[in-house]
Amino acid sequence: MAAAIAAAGSLLPLDDLKLPDHLDGVRMEQDGHLNRDYHKEVIIGNHEEFEEGDEEEKEKKLREIFFKVDTDLDTYISQEELEEWIQVKVQEHFDESTDETERIFKHLDSDKDGTVAWEEFHVHFLLAKGVSAEEAEKQVSDYYAVGSLDPDAKENLIRYKFRWAEADLDPQDNKLTMEEFASFRHPEQSKDMLERLVKEIMDNLDQDSNDEISLKEFVALPPGEIEYAAQDSDKMWQNEREKEFKEVVDLNSDGKITKDELKVYMDPKNPTHSRSEAASLIQMADENNDGKLSLTEVLDNEDLFMGSKMVHTGQSFHDEF
Structure with a gap:
């Protein structure tokens, strides 16, 4: 499996395989830390492009948003209008994460059977970490195999495996459907x-x-x-x-x-x-x-x-x- 993936040049970048620590539009991160970008995420949506933007660009963006939120065109934003806008922005974050999850799932589902087995995810993760195809095959087939992963990567894999098992509902076959894979990556949506x-x-x-x-x-x-x-x-x-x-x-x-x-x-x-x-x-x-x-x-x-x-x-x- 690993050799075929490597030979096909179909490796996913590691960032696609890591479980997101940051959940857009959610007040608290998975580790209990407050989401410091929450205000921005529920007001302007995709805010990364404005992190280093100049003041003129920020003011322009705020003006655009103001007139979109002001749906009754009275030149003021009421609490009700702001509530509706925030709900729209949160849904946008959900839709973005859904699209991203579907893209990753389809890439991992190489045999197109509608499921992704843990072994497939495991192999992709190891290859993305720079492990050779031969060593990746060994580690996936032998739980006790000593690999070259760094301690943080090993800890992540253990955590991912537990999360995978939690998302693997009936039948518990160590394979995730698209819906289960979405729960694996974004538990706040399940x-x-x-x-x-x-x-x-x-x-x-x-x-x-x-x-x-x-x-x-x-x-x-x-x-x-x-x-x-x-x-x-x-x-x-x-x-x-x-x-x-x-x-x-x-x-x-x-x-x-x-x-x-x-x-x-x-x-x-x-x-x-x-x-x-x-x-x-x-x-x-x-x-x-x-x-x-x-x-x-x-x-x-x-x-x-x-x-x-x-x-x-x-x-x-x-x-x-």
């Missing part, structure tokens, strides 16, 4: 996998294993060495998480996050998100407190909608748990 994703995050954050996440646990710094030079950034990062805990995640304000609250928080299709995000954005940018946004207010708060380098600097210290 009801069953969303449950498992929530459990994974609970396990990461619930330090005392009482099936609840306290404010202290939610804002705790990721494990690792403390860099005193980064203390200001640490504090900024913790303040951001405390605000998210109190204003968004802890729905009943009892000082703890339950599994059900986390499930609501992690489900990108839950209407609570578009409602709370629209209300939050208007509250932060509504300078004259009239309950709606003018074009001037949107442009005056460019950092809120397009992202701030100052904020990104503080958050970048803890991109991964």
Whole structure:
């Protein structure tokens, strides 16, 4: 199998085979880290092209979006209009991930039988990591074979295998259909996998294993060495998480996050998100407190909608748990 794939020159790049750590349009990453691009993703959609854009381009983009969101043409954005826009942007992210997943699935399904076996995925992953075809065949056929993969790659493969097994529903044949493969790559889009994703995050954050996440646990710094030079950034990062805990995640304000609250928080299709995000954005940018946004207010708060380098600097210290 490996030799045939290598000979055909049909290798997928490694980025296509890695499970995405970042989930567009979802408030929290799979490792429990807040999605620092959430505001941008639910307002401008595909935002990467504007990361390094000049101020003129950013202002032009914001103006375009403003008049698209203002559907009743009264020169203001209401909360209802903003909610509807956010729902559209989230759906766009879903559609983009679906297209990407279908492309990868079709490439891996070399025999076109409508399924992808774990062995096929495993071989592609090894070859993409630079493992020879001969060694790849050996590792796939012999679980105990000693390979040349680096520790991080080995750890990823183990994690992927568990995720693969979770996505492999009836019949559990170690093969994934297109729908199961989509759940494997994007668990937030599957009801069953969303449950498992929530459990994974609970396990990461619930330090005392009482099936609840306290404010202290939610804002705790990721494990690792403390860099005193980064203390200001640490504090900024913790303040951001405390605000998210109190204003968004802890729905009943009892000082703890339950599994059900986390499930609501992690489900990108839950209407609570578009409602709370629209209300939050208007509250932060509504300078004259009239309950709606003018074009001037949107442009005056460019950092809120397009992202701030100052904020990104503080958050970048803890991109991964």
